Amino acid sequence: MPGPGYAFIDDSERDNVLEVLSYWREHRLDFDNPGNAGMVRRFEDAAAARFGVPHCVPVNSGTSALLAALAGLGIGPGDEVIVPGYMFVASIGAVVYSGATPVLAEIDESLTLDPADVRTRITPRTKAIMAVHMLGAPSDMAALRALADEHSLALLEDNAQATGGSYRGELLGTIGAAGAFSLNPFKVVTGMDGGFLLTRDPRLFQRAHSFHDQGWFPYRQETGEGEPVFGLNLRMSELNAAVALAQLAKLDTVLERTRAVKRSLLEQIPERAGMRRRRLHDADGECGTLTVFVFDSAAAAAAVAEHIGCKPLIDSPKHYYGGLPALAALGRGERGPFPFRVPGDLDTARDYGKGALPQTDDMLARSVALSTGVSDSYLGAGNGLGPSATPQDVERVADEFNTAVSKVLG
Incomplete structure (x- = not known):
């Protein structure tokens, strides 16, 4: 089996999936956007509670979580984002598609970002440092957070491979401005696919949420606090959320x-x-x-x-x-x-x-x-x-x- 969550699949995942299918069958003639009360919203609330943050954006992949985070941070052309040379291609790909420039930095014997090398890569164009918690272990978040604070940079966590991990008592994905998670089959827990974004920042949440759902304000409102955004369709499906919700309880x-x-x-x-x-x-x-x-x-x-x-x-x-x-x-x-x-x-x-x-x-x-x-x-x-x-x-x-x-x- 690819990731450990697979070993714990049982009736709870199946029951959630059947609940979604039953709802669709019963309401197929009057089906009208059940998302706000459906599995995706339930997963959103459960993930925010589990990780102790106010905002969660469920998406269709960890890559989408990274891209939504960059959109939420307002990062784009002319900006630089420091990324480790050991990561998954999505870490760099999300920066490229945001229009920003990836700046590669060395790793150390932890196989995560070397803070000393990161310092040498900071320029006036640097807007963010992406800490990638590779192979289930945390980056040196104290040093990276100090660097980010010193230079007024955003600290973004790519936590795709370390869901549930922590650093000095703080849960990974909640330490920086935003944390991106993956739920694909090779991760700690799975939704069969999908991902999610966590943040404490209401403005970042609004922008990321609007970006992942065609520009709507959170929960598909036409208007709201914040700013309008041209978005994409990066939403998590109800079936992925059904599996992920059961898996989250087993983390x-x-x-x-x-x-x-x-x-x-x-x-x-x-x-x-x-x-x-x-x-x-x-x-x-x-x-x-x-x-x-x-x-x-x-x-x-x-x-x-x-x-x-x-x-x-x-x-x-x-x-x-x-x-x-x-x-x-x-x-x-x-x-x-x-x-x-x-x-x-x-x-x-x-x-x-x-x-x-x-x-x-x-x-x-x-x-x-x-x-x-x-x-x-x-x-x-x-x-x-x-x-x-x-x-x-x-x-x-x-x-x-x-x-x-x-x-x-x-």
Whole structure:
């Protein structure tokens, strides 16, 4: 199964879906916009309550959540958004489609934004820093928030891979100006697809809500407080909301199980000369969905990965800036990959190709992940364990990994 939420699907998801279908059947002759009282609105209210924020915008994907957040922040042409070189393509793609310029920054041994490098990338055009909580673990939010405050920048959280995670007691996705979440099948909990945006800012909420629903003010009102926006149709469906609502209620259980599996695995895989665990900014706050080991050399990481049937993290093109040919084309001023941008609309040519972030290249080439909740071979973690793993399963995977490491490192 791709994400841990799948292991917990039961009658509650089915009952919610059947409730939606029953409503549609009973009201098919007089059906008229049940959304305000339907599953989407119920999910919106439940997510806002669960994360302790006043505003939630349910959308059809995590990508749409990012795009709506940028629209809510008023970011567009002429603006720059700092994004890590290790992310999912949607993080950069949302910035590109907003009309703004993505500015790539290095990651550190946490595999998240390196605040020291971020500082060097800030210019008078910088409007936001996007913290991407990769592989279920938080970015260094204290340092990034201090930078954002110092330079009057928005701090946007891409929390697609870390739903329910926290940083020093604060829930991820609620620390910055806005948090974007994904509910696709590879995430902590799922709606089969979909996503949502959280914010405490009423103006950002109004703009993001209007953007995701054809310019209507919140809850499909023709007028309201705020400003008119040309919007798109990025709405979450009732069926996705039905599944997501049931999954949201299980979030604590899902996290408890994935974290327990990871703790058990780590107890049986010791650090050793030539290999250490990924650095975590808050070990208690990470989701536990993936376990990453960093080797002293890329050759060792590649050899271990080959032994256990996976690959180093650098070999996942849409998670690595150097694997995005469309991004490199943007830097060269080409129009082809970008239907809504003027050729050469960047202020200067930018090098987005492999090698532009040597620290990121090095870290990803030396990192290998085992699944402890999310199984995704494209991400580099198609092997390992799921939330239903038995002690015997954990022992088997640990033995396989330890054997591979011993063969490679001696």
